[in-house]
Amino acid sequence: MATQHKEISFDAFLSSTPTIKELTEHVNVSNNWYLVGTMLELDQKRLKSIEAHVGHTDAHKTVAMFNLWLETTPTASRRQVLEAMRVDAVEEITLAHKYEMHLMELHQTIYVPPSTEAVLILQRNIQSLSKALVSPVQVSQLLYCKRCISEATLDEMERIDHRRSLDDKKTTLLTAMKETVSNDYRKLKDIATVLSDVEETRDIANEMMTKYEEKIPQEEDGTVVQPQEVVGSNANRASDILRNNYSALSQSITQPVHVARLLHGEVISDEALSCVMYNRGFDSRAVLLKAIRDAVHSNYKHLELFVTVLRKFSETAHIGDTIFEEYRKHFSYDDDVSENEVFFAERNRDFQERPMSTSSE
Structure with a gap:
């Protein structure tokens, strides 16, 4: 039947x-x-x-x-x-x-509801994903940007705890993915899209997408869920802007220690700076991004300072521009930002000055 x-x-x-x-x-x-x-x-x-x-x-x-x-x-x-x-x-x-x-x-x-079907598709690929995931923290950052995992899960993934093994992090991420799909089966498509951009999981993601389209008719998937505009505090709005660009940031910041030094004191703490410097590679970038998220949660204007720093690096200048364009739509902004520029220029004169304007050029 x-x-x-x-x-x-x-x-x-x-x-x-x-x-x-x-x-x-x-x-x-x-x-x-x-x-x-x-x-x-x-x-x-x-x-x-x-x-x-x-x-x-x-x-x-x-x-x-x-x-x-x-x-x-x-x-x-x-x-x-x-x-x-x-x-x-x-x-x-x-x-x-x-x-x-x-x-x-x-x-x-x-009568198998789409939610059950989607969970089954993911469940059948859990073991394969567990073997293929070599950078679960990076993948969690991509999924966070797509609203496929919660900020609490990202906190857990980015937290530096050398007692936790790679398998522990994989389990945390895969469990969060299953919970997301259980709550909204359409999120399986977003998860598959993210995983298809990761070389190690691309084939698995494509198989998941094929099964999704085969098992769940288009009429069931026809309702497009529009992203809801974030309401509430300025910090929530600024945090959402940061989230929108989290995927790009996680892949583009190549000098997390330099970024951390520039943000030290004004945006991130002594402890965060030490942690960024102590850890290397993906871990240091994860520590930096978590510290920035925490800072923006506490004061939305920290995002403004972060943009100024992003524009000092060629690999992140365009992301700084994008964040700034979103930022200015939500907040009144003073074009006279020379004070920020002077502050960061004095802190690190080795970096080229980039004025805070509507373009990084």
């Missing part, structure tokens, strides 16, 4: 009409067929006509009774059959229970 993806509750399923095949196979009421027909409010003359058939067994008469019911009752439902079997006059309690259990299994088999 082909799987149907339209979500329907079990209660609604009980209100739908059964087939004669289903009733014949699972509702053998034997010599109680006449009583069941009466409870289903069938015409007594027609029931007596069925009863008068010489040589017909109770099984034949049961089928005839149910056929009559289906033909003459537009509102015939599975629920009515269950109720008829449970009345005191019939007392087919055990049979009713077995039939209801069968209906539960049938409902689960036929």
Whole structure:
């Protein structure tokens, strides 16, 4: 039987009409067929006509009774059959229970909601993903930008704890991905899109996307969820701007120690600077980005200072421009920012001056 993806509750399923095949196979009421027909409010003359058939067994008469019911009752439902079997006059309690259990299994088999299908697709690829993920922290940063994991999960991924193994981080990330898909099955497409941009997981991601498109019809996926505009404090708005550009930042910052030194004191703490300097490679970048997220949460204007620093590096200047354009849409901005420039120029004269304007050029 082909799987149907339209979500329907079990209660609604009980209100739908059964087939004669289903009733014949699972509702053998034997010599109680006449009583069941009466409870289903069938015409007594027609029931007596069925009863008068010489040589017909109770099984034949049961089928005839149910056929009559289906033909003459537009509102015939599975629920009515269950109720008829449970009345005191019939007392087919055990049979009713077995039939209801069968209906539960049938409902689960036929009506697989997209959310369940999406979780199953991800679950089938969990082991392969676990083996293929070589940089779970980097992948978590990409997923965070796409709203595929929470900030709490990203905090856990970017936190430096040398007692945690690579497998521990993989488990944390994969668990968060499953939770996301359970809450919104459409997020599986976003996750697959992110993973397809990572060489080690590209083939797995493409397979997941193929299965998604095969198992979940387009009409089920037709509702486009528009990103909601962030409301609330200035810090929340600034944090959301930072999140929008997190993927680009995680891949473009190549000198995290230099960036940290420039931001030290004004944006990030002594402890954060020490941690960035102590760790190298991806870890130092993760420490830096987490420190910046924390700083922007505490004061939205820290994002403004971060943009000034980004514009001092050729590899991140364009990201600084993008962040600034988003920033100025939400906040009143003073074009006279020479004070910031002078401050950072004095801190590190080795970097070329880049004025804070609407363009990094």
